[in-house]
Amino acid sequence: MSIHNVIQVEGLTKKFGDFTAVNAISFKVEKGEIFGFLGANGAGKTTAMKMLIGISIPSSGKATVAGFDVFTHAESIKKSIGYMSQKFALYDDLTVKENITFFGGIYGLSRKRIRQKSAVLIEELGLEKVANKLVGALPLGWKQKLSFSVSMIHDPKIVFLDEPTGGVDPITRRQFWEMIYKAANQGITVFVTTHYMDEAEYCDRVSIMVNGKIEALDTPKKLKEQFKVANMNDVFLKLARG
Amino acid sequence: MSICVANISKSYKNVKALQDISFNVKVGELFGIIGPDGAGKTTLFRILTTLLFADNGRATVSGWDVVSDYKNIRKSVGYMPGRFSLYQDLTVEENLQFFATIFGTTIEENYDLIKDIYVQIEPFKDRRAGKLSGGMKQKLALCCALIHKPKVLFLDEPTTGVDPVSRKEFWEMLKRLQQKNITILVSTPYMDEAALCDRIALIQDGKILEIDTPEAIVKHYPKPIYNVSANNMYKLINSLNAYQYIHSVYPFGEFVHYTDKRAEFNAVELKLYLESKNLSNIRIEKTVATIEDTFMELAK
Incomplete structure (x- = not known):
């Protein structure tokens, strides 16, 4: 495989009994790319993502993530990626600092490294005043920004973001995307799902899943041209409504 | 009622x-x-x-x-x-x-x-x-x-x-x-x-x-609002944030929504500034505010 493709997927399939949740999807994601992974509820996004982050074994097909095979090297994948979602982010009853230390420890960082990372991260996010407060007491937007930073504490090659901005206020949502741009600019690949179609426009390329298959994959600009519509929302509606 | x-x-x-x-x-x-x-x-x-x-x-x-x-x-x-x-x-x-x-x-x-x-x-x-x-x-x-x-x-x-x-x-x-x-x-x-x-x-x-x-x-949105785009979104946002006349800048889909501090906005001046920051394919067009623009302006 090319060294530039940090995710390479070919004919990846997942079946549950008679039901094919993910049906032979193929795509590649390059280093430093922001890749939007869209689809209606139930289209198979979560199942596909679970295979890519090494927590679900595919029924058939091929996939490598950060150079590791999803069938044989799932544990190596887990160490080379970051993951955050709206549902599982940080521990509410630990403080900001404790959460950083905890996740740093999980990823095997030295104490010294955790101290350094912790200081940088708290400063970058402007969390100095709340560093010793419980995460549960922070506004959702702050939590999500912290959670994103923590998911990259071990300098992963790829970070997977599962609906990271759901319910977040519009200003914080944009600050969150500025963090995504920054990460991508530093060479981290960002794989992101969202229900906000304006966010789909922020991605370098976007794939849209319908009933387990990838029905469209291109830059937002080309998708809009292909479907002859003005915005990504209309692309989505055209595809997913059939 | x-x-x-x-x-x-x-x-x-x-x-x-x-x-x-x-x-x-x-x-x-x-x-x-x-x-x-x-x-x-x-x-x-x-x-x-x-x-x-x-x-x-x-x-x-x-x-x-x-x-x-x-x-x-x-x-x-x-x-x-x-x-x-x-x-x-x-x-x-x-x-x-x-x-x-x-x-x-x-x-x-x-x-x-x-x-x-x-x-x-x-x-x-x-x-x-x-x-x-x-x-x-x-x-x-x-x-x-x-x-x-x-x-x-x-x-x-x-x-x-x-x-x-x-x-x-x-x-x-x-x-x-x-x-x-x-x-x-x-x-x-x-x-x-x-x-x-x-x-x-x-x-x-x-x-x-x-x-x-x-x-x-x-x-009710108080200011003229502009769509700005360029070849690199991340650099564009950073450059606009550093611009001396900026009032607000928010990504909006494929564009950035920009508002200016001054009563008289000068598009040519902004374009020159962005070019000096090594940005290309610069487009600046007037657009209309959305509910989200208004919300962010009020919540600022």
Whole structure:
């Protein structure tokens, strides 16, 4: 495989009994790319993502993530990626600092490294005043920004973001995307799902899943041209409504 | 008036969830409470549906006081909470039957009200509610909230986490219900849904920022607003943030929305500045503000 493709997927399939949740999807994601992974509820996004982050074994097909095979090297994948979602982010009853230390420890960082990372991260996010407060007491937007930073504490090659901005206020949502741009600019690949179609426009390329298959994959600009519509929302509606 | 809210406040320990909230909703109106998580939307819904006492202020629903006439309110409103609250172990049909019985009615009596929605989930009527997909759960919850023919419908974030297709279908259902003279109070964090309401209240940190029709709110935006794009989005945002005349800059889809501090904006000057920052393919065009622009300007 090319060294530039940090995710390479070919004919990846997942079946549950008679039901094919993910049906032979193929795509590649390059280093430093922001890749939007869209689809209606139930289209198979979560199942596909679970295979890519090494927590679900595919029924058939091929996939490598950060150079590791999803069938044989799932544990190596887990160490080379970051993951955050709206549902599982940080521990509410630990403080900001404790959460950083905890996740740093999980990823095997030295104490010294955790101290350094912790200081940088708290400063970058402007969390100095709340560093010793419980995460549960922070506004959702702050939590999500912290959670994103923590998911990259071990300098992963790829970070997977599962609906990271759901319910977040519009200003914080944009600050969150500025963090995504920054990460991508530093060479981290960002794989992101969202229900906000304006966010789909922020991605370098976007794939849209319908009933387990990838029905469209291109830059937002080309998708809009292909479907002859003005915005990504209309692309989505055209595809997913059939 | 269908809903009257006067100076309602509510605090939890040291968090001011609602601060002096007032608004009125007319009979048959589709009124949106638009704001992010933590704005106080659910607290407001719980007070109006008589599930929570306010610390201060008064509110009436269909003319009944939320404290002294709570029983009448409970009989005459439908409430769909943000969390799925039906019985997961009962089937689709059993849930509907249950809610009809609780309110002393039958499915048959008000079937015409839910028919459009129910036919979409009827093929699964013997499936347990817990086994339904997100979109189907949402439709069942709406049927259960409607089965006693309520005068007022309270929908707390019915579309959160729902994909754009199902969201669009849900709003089409609301428009049809509105024609049956049901007052609808709906909350959402999606600013694009605001345009579908008759009137909206923008809410953040327990305070109402503005109440008006979506068209009027957009017109109140105080500054000319420009779409700016260039070859590198990240560099563009950073460069604009460093520009001496910037008032605000927010990514908006493929563009950045830019507003200028000065009364007279100079597009040529901005273009030269961006070029000096090694950006290319620069486009600067006047555009119109959206609800989200207004919200961010007010919340700043």
